[in-house]
Amino acid sequence: MHFEPFWWSLFGAGGVVSALFFPVLALLIGLAIPLGWIDAPAYETISGWIEPVIVRLVLFVIIVLPLFHWAHRFKFTLIDGLQLQHWSRFLGILCYGAAIVMTLVSGYILWNF
Amino acid sequence: MDQQINTISKTYKPKMSIFWWAHRSTHIRFIMRELTSLTVAFFAVVFLFFIRALSQGPEAYARYVEKLQSPLFIVLHLLALGGLIFHSITWFNLAPKAMVIKLGKKPVPGSFIVISNYLGWIVLSLLIVWLFI
Numbered sequence: 068m069h070f071e072p073f074w075w076s077l078f079g080a081g082g083v084v085s086a087l088f089f090p091v092l093a094l095l096i097g098l099a100i101p102l103g104w105i106d107a108p109a110y111e112t113i114s115g116w117i118e119p120v121i122v123r124l125v126l127f128v129i130i131v132l133p134l135f136h137w138a139h140r141f142k143f144t145l146i147d148g149l150q151l152q153h154w155s156r157f158l159g160i161l162c163y164g165a166a167i168v169m170t171l172v173s174g175y176i177l178w179n180f
Numbered sequence: 181m182d183q184q185i186n187t188i189s190k191t192y193k194p195k196m197s198i199f200w201w202a203h204r205s206t207h208i209r210f211i212m213r214e215l216t217s218l219t220v221a222f223f224a225v226v227f228l229f230f231i232r233a234l235s236q237g238p239e240a241y242a243r244y245v246e247k248l249q250s251p252l253f254i255v256l257h258l259l260a261l262g263g264l265i266f267h268s269i270t271w272f273n274l275a276p277k278a279m280v281i282k283l284g285k286k287p288v289p290g291s292f293i294v295i296s297n298y299l300g301w302i303v304l305s306l307l308i309v310w311l312f313i
Contacts, residue, residue, distance in 0.1 A: 079278070081220070082267075082271050083271070085220045085223075085224070085264070085267065085268075086267060086268040086271040086272060086297075086301065087268075087300065087301055087304055088304070088308075089220060089223050089224075089264045089267075089268075090261065090264045090265050090268055090305065091304070091305035091308050091309060092223070092227060092308065093223045093226075093257060093260055093261050093264050094261055095308070095309065095312050096226065096227065096230055096248070097223070097226065097248065097253070097254075097256075097257030097260065097261065098254070098257050098258070098261065099312075100245060100248070100312075101245060101248040101249040101253070101254060101257075102249070102254070105312060105313055107241075107245050108312060110234070110237075110238040110241050110242075113234060113241075114234055116311075117231065117234065126231060129227075130224050130227060130228050131224075133220045133221070133223075133224045134221060134224050136217060136220055137217040137218065137220050137221035137224070140214060140217035141214075141217045141218065141221070143214070144211070144214040144215060144217065148198075148201060148211055148214070149198045150196050150197075150198050150200070169224075169225070169228070172228070173228055176228060176231060176232045176235060177231065179235065180231070180234075180235045
């Protein structure tokens, strides 16, 4: 069975989602809040945002699709960059497997928020 | 004497050095661009654990923010932010090549698609900043 288009579609969607959302979120969560440029949102406030199921569903998509973007892209970076064509299958299992595992972890965390 | 003809031929595969990409700046830039996928995975995980910390209560949330203040994480996020912005810019610049939209018979100009993507990115980012401030 030829799964390549499936992984490529996830790669594309993940590329769009990460391109749109991650720079600003990384700026806020990784730099602005830790360095005190802005106050960390109050626990009650931010928990309130995440509580609704629809929000958690959106967060799931925003986390999982970029992971599959990484999986597909990094697999090919290793294959093409390090000339590991003979390891394609193994690298695929490693990369897509890691993304699948993190998808299950994300689902678990967001479901039990 | 009969000569045995070898009917099984092996294809010649030239061996490429694993540093094949290091000799040309265009190749190096290509590899750098592709490696931005690591910054995407890094932040996806950071974000996931941020949400996890929140789910565990106010103390866990405070502890996670403290962890993000460590010099290691600040440096990682500085690098990641650079990589993520580079990913976004290279991604949006490629968008017209990936999607060809036609209005009737005329294709939408590539510049329109690129500008729409950038505008969407800016508006979305401002909305999220506004949410956090």
